[in-house]
Amino acid sequence: MSTLAFDFSKPVDFVAIGRLCIDLNANEINRPMEDTVTFTKYVGGSPANICIGMSRLGMSTGFIGKVSNDQMGRFITRYLQQNSIDTRNVVTDHSGAVTGLAFTEIKSPTDCSILMYRDNAADLLLTPGEVQEERIAEAKLLLISGTALAKSPSREAVFQALQYARRHGVVVAFDLDYRPYTWSSDEETAVYYNLAAEYCHIVIGTREEFDMMERFESNPDKSDRVTASKWFDYRAEIVVIKHGKEGSIAYTKDGSSHRARSFKAQVIKTFGAGDSYAAGLLYGLMKGWPIERSMTYGSAAAAIVVSSHSCSDAMPTARQIDEFIESSQADE
Ligand SMILES: Nc1ncnc2c1ncn2[C@@H]1O[C@H](COP(=O)(O)OP(=O)(O)O)[C@@H](O)[C@H]1O
Numbered sequence: 439m440s441t442l443a444f445d446f447s448k449p450v451d452f453v454a455i456g457r458l459c460i461d462l463n464a465n466e467i468n469r470p471m472e473d474t475v476t477f478t479k480y481v482g483g484s485p486a487n488i489c490i491g492m493s494r495l496g497m498s499t500g501f502i503g504k505v506s507n508d509q510m511g512r513f514i515t516r517y518l519q520q521n522s523i524d525t526r527n528v529v530t531d532h533s534g535a536v537t538g539l540a541f542t543e544i545k546s547p548t549d550c551s552i553l554m555y556r557d558n559a560a561d562l563l564l565t566p567g568e569v570q571e572e573r574i575a576e577a578k579l580l581l582i583s584g585t586a587l588a589k590s591p592s593r594e595a596v597f598q599a600l601q602y603a604r605r606h607g608v609v610v611a612f613d614l615d616y617r618p619y620t621w622s623s624d625e626e627t628a629v630y631y632n633l634a635a636e637y638c639h640i641v642i643g644t645r646e647e648f649d650m651m652e653r654f655e656s657n658p659d660k661s662d663r664v665t666a667s668k669w670f671d672y673r674a675e676i677v678v679i680k681h682g683k684e685g686s687i688a689y690t691k692d693g694s695s696h697r698a699r700s701f702k703a704q705v706i707k708t709f710g711a712g713d714s715y716a717a718g719l720l721y722g723l724m725k726g727w728p729i730e731r732s733m734t735y736g737s738a739a740a741a742i743v744v745s746s747h748s749c750s751d752a753m754p755t756a757r758q759i760d761e762f763i764e765s766s767q768a769d770e
């Protein structure tokens with residue numbers, strides 16, 4: 439059992455802070471980037487994808503971030519608005535910063551990579567003073583994401599958001615979202631990830647992401663239980679460790695563990711799995727569902743997204759997930 443203390447008197451379900459960017463997903467799949475000539479443009483960035491996922495699931499949502507003052511920035515803000523996401527705290531940069539671009543290379547359904555163009559990215563320029571306390575105070579759940587910790591001032595903006603969440607009794611989820619190219623040193627990365635995780639009630643990451651955080655500690659067997667137990671000495675109620683196609687395991691503060699398998703999927707590409715999983719999982723937890731059911735919901739959302747061309751645009755509705763789970767059970 440988890441004892442997440444959502445304050446249901448708050449009017450907004452979910453607010454996310456961090457990266458807003460553009461995904462340019464290869465249209466000609468199953469070939470290297472060198473041979474790819476056309477791409478489809480989608481809104482991207484892990485926390486943006488999760489927020490879009492929550493909105494598709496019917497939650498009331500908002501985003502805190504910074505976009506470039508150009509056509510790309512306006513494309514992102516408009517897409518969020520079309521998805522009923524509150525953009526009052528999406529700030530426009532005026533320093534000439536640009537929107538981060540993620541070109542996706544789909545060599546095969548299992549061999550995918552992302553080529554990032556992120557020099558002078560606007561999302562990393564969000565300042566602590568630009569984070570509106572009211573946007574966090576009014577929300578039941580705040581999602582933070584690791585990439586925003588990579589550079590100042592967005593690093594301090596995230597810690598400011600964590601302070602506001604603490605002040606206003608907001609549950610905090612941390613999707614580790616570790617993107618090595620954004621960081622300059624492994625030590626710096628681990629320091630800030632560990633510091634931020636101390637404030638969080640739900641910590642979600644892959645085994646590799648937790649390995650990165652554990653560089654200062656001893657967990658030679660890469661034991662998921664050892665990884666999770668550390669965070670229960672701080673504020674964590676749930677720690678989720680994802681293992682790709684092998685599924686995921688969640689530990690709760692009372693010492694219990696819960697497993698979810700992945701669903702069979704007609705995989706087009708592997709990215710987007712984590713973001714859709716997070717949306718489905720957090721949705722279930724906010725509904726008060728048992729952890730297994732919430733994890734199954736996340737796994738089904740992920741199976742739907744890996745079978746689609748995009749991440750954000752493919753985020754499923756509750757009906758799509760329910761139908762998917764039903765048809766998967768019928769197939770068994
Ligand atoms: N190839 C796949 N087929 C079906 N589901 C998948 C696949 N890969 C991942 N998933 C689902 O997505 C979840 C998160 O994926 P994972 O790869 O661990 O995270 P991330 O995308 O953050 O690296 C998994 O727990 C699983 O349910």
Ligand SMILES: O=C(O)C[C@@H](O)[C@H](O)C(=O)COP(=O)(O)O
Binds near residue numbers: 461484485552708
């Ligand atoms: O996060 C980014 O900047 C790129 C994403 O929009 C991208 O689609 C992606 O990689 C999703 O990440 P995942 O869910 O962890 O696979």
